[in-house]
Amino acid sequence: MYVKxxxxxxxxxxxxxxxxxxxxxxxxxxxRWIRAFSVGLFVAYFVVFATGRKFNLLPALLFLLIADVxxxxxxxxxxxxxxxxxxxxxxxxxxxHIFPYIRNLKVMMLQKLLFTIVLIINISLLFFLLEMAGPGxxxxxxxxxxxxxxxxxxFLVVFAFSFNHxxxxxxxxxxxxxxxxxxxxxxxxxxxxxLEVWEFYYPDRLFYIAGLAAxxxxxxxxxxxxxxxxxxxx
Numbered sequence: 001m002y003v004k005x006x007x008x009x010x011x012x013x014x015x016x017x018x019x020x021x022x023x024x025x026x027x028x029x030x031x032r033w034i035r036a037f038s039v040g041l042f043v044a045y046f047v048v049f050a051t052g053r054k055f056n057l058l059p060a061l062l063f064l065l066i067a068d069v070x071x072x073x074x075x076x077x078x079x080x081x082x083x084x085x086x087x088x089x090x091x092x093x094x095x096x097h098i099f100p101y102i103r104n105l106k107v108m109m110l111q112k113l114l115f116t117i118v119l120i121i122n123i124s125l126l127f128f129l130l131e132m133a134g135p136g137x138x139x140x141x142x143x144x145x146x147x148x149x150x151x152x153x154x155f156l157v158v159f160a161f162s163f164n165h166x167x168x169x170x171x172x173x174x175x176x177x178x179x180x181x182x183x184x185x186x187x188x189x190x191x192x193x194x195l196e197v198w199e200f201y202y203p204d205r206l207f208y209i210a211g212l213a214a215x216x217x218x219x220x221x222x223x224x225x226x227x228x229x230x231x232x233x234x
């Protein structure tokens with residue numbers, strides 16, 4: 001029981017250390033391999049310990065794993081496009097997993113206005129990042145997939161905040177941590193690869209492993225009990 005609870009945290013710290021060492025002393029290809037290996041271990045943990053409806057998260061985790069395997073061959077244009085599509089599917093499955101909990105959420109007019117403003121800012125930021133990437137975005141299809149991927153990130157964040165706004169409990173806390181960490185990982189990876197600021201591979205890996213650990217923790221919480229609990233983050 002204690003092993004099950006502690007393994008994501010301590011295992012994540014160990015994987016983070018290994019990832020940092022690989023990034024520091026080896027090349028980009030080795031870094032991508034250890035990233036894929038890390039998500040594979042989290043998926044294996046989830047398969048072993050998850051039960052019942054918790055397996056609804058499994059498709060999202062599997063798509064994250066597939067995306068990381070494809071990332072190893074990111075310079076191949078076809079596999080790069082498939083990588084974007086698989087990443088979009090992963091985020092769509094995460095959003096679909098919590099949609100039943102927020103579909104009847106009532107929002108006041110002021111909240112709708114704030115949501116619209118934040119949405120416009122985030123979409124503007126997406127196109128700003130697209131412009132910054134410059135020659136790194138090769139062709140109209142790459143551009144379309146990049147925008148679609150960015151929009152899936154934005155809407156997943158909206159879903160996560162709506163979920164947390166409605167319940168404000170352990171389940172919603174770990175879900176929003178997972179989503180934000182995965183998004184920050186994507187942004188760091190973008191800066192590292194497209195802007196060639198290689199130091200950003202460190203926060204990329206930190207956020208990615210933290211996001212995976214939070215996601216499997218979210219999956220281990222009984223939603224029927226978790227929806228009734230007040231925040232307890234320990």
